[in-house]
Amino acid sequence: MIKPRVKICCISSIEEAMTAIAHGASALGLVGHMPSGPGIISDALIEQIARKVPPPVSTFLLTSETRPQNIITHYKRVNTTTIQIVDALEKREYEALRKELPNVKLVQVIHVADESSKKEAIEISQYVDALLLDSGNPNLPIKELGGTGRTHNWEISRQIREAIQIPLFLAGGINKDNVKQAVQVVQPFGLDLCSSVRTDGKLDPEKLEDFFKAIDF
Numbered sequence: 506m507i508k509p510r511v512k513i514c515c516i517s518s519i520e521e522a523m524t525a526i527a528h529g530a531s532a533l534g535l536v537g538h539m540p541s542g543p544g545i546i547s548d549a550l551i552e553q554i555a556r557k558v559p560p561p562v563s564t565f566l567l568t569s570e571t572r573p574q575n576i577i578t579h580y581k582r583v584n585t586t587t588i589q590i591v592d593a594l595e596k597r598e599y600e601a602l603r604k605e606l607p608n609v610k611l612v613q614v615i616h617v618a619d620e621s622s623k624k625e626a627i628e629i630s631q632y633v634d635a636l637l638l639d640s641g642n643p644n645l646p647i648k649e650l651g652g653t654g655r656t657h658n659w660e661i662s663r664q665i666r667e668a669i670q671i672p673l674f675l676a677g678g679i680n681k682d683n684v685k686q687a688v689q690v691v692q693p694f695g696l697d698l699c700s701s702v703r704t705d706g707k708l709d710p711e712k713l714e715d716f717f718k719a720i721d722f
């Protein structure tokens with residue numbers, strides 16, 4: 506089994522960033538304005554954290570914007586290494602993002618609901634640097650775009666991973682008890698998690714340690 510990279514999401518301070526890195530995180534998620542969710546912080550704080558994170562650790566701006574110009578404007582306030590788009594772009598306008606931000610990596614989130622998610626994922630994989638499969642529900646009146654603590658159908662995720670040519674991150678309810686099975690089934694390039702390594706909303710070093718032990722295979 507190949508050991509996946511780990512992205513720790515919902516980072517809310519420089520201290521949390523350094524704790525996650527010390528435990529082995531390869532990437533950090535910094536959640537911008539969202540319709541709902543536990544991990545949202547201000548753009549000013551995202552910018553401060555991203556500036557302090559040392560290479561080679563990546564910083565992901567999570568944006569709920571769905572128009573290229575709004576994503577670009579959001580990005581320019583924070584200057585992370587990567588943009589994670591958590592909702593579907595209104596049109597497949599990735600070229601506009603590439604043209605304006607050629608050195609920024611683009612990660613598109615697909616919320617895995619049913620078999621139709623496969624078609625969506627395969628099509629979008631042509632335009633971005635990685636996909637991240639999560640368990641949100643963009644069809645609710647108040648959209649749920651991440652940080653749900655829920656798993657989804659990993660069989661569909663495995664089929665998506667087999668069908669695409671770019672790296673795939675698996676997210677949604679990953680924890681120390683289910684991570685081995687998640688990796689066996691999906692064989693993702695990376696794992697992404699938020700809820701399971703927190704206590705009362707704060708990053709918990711003990712839970713982080715237990716999680717990294719659980720993927721020491």
Ligand SMILES: O=C(O)c1ccccc1NCC(=O)[C@H](O)[C@H](O)COP(=O)(O)O
Nearest residue numbers: 514542543544650651652654678699700
């Ligand atoms: O956490 C949030 O507030 C959030 C809101 C909207 C989109 C994404 C959000 N979190 C970031 C993530 O990508 C989570 O790491 C991912 O959804 C997995 O979360 P969890 O199921 O809690 O591990």
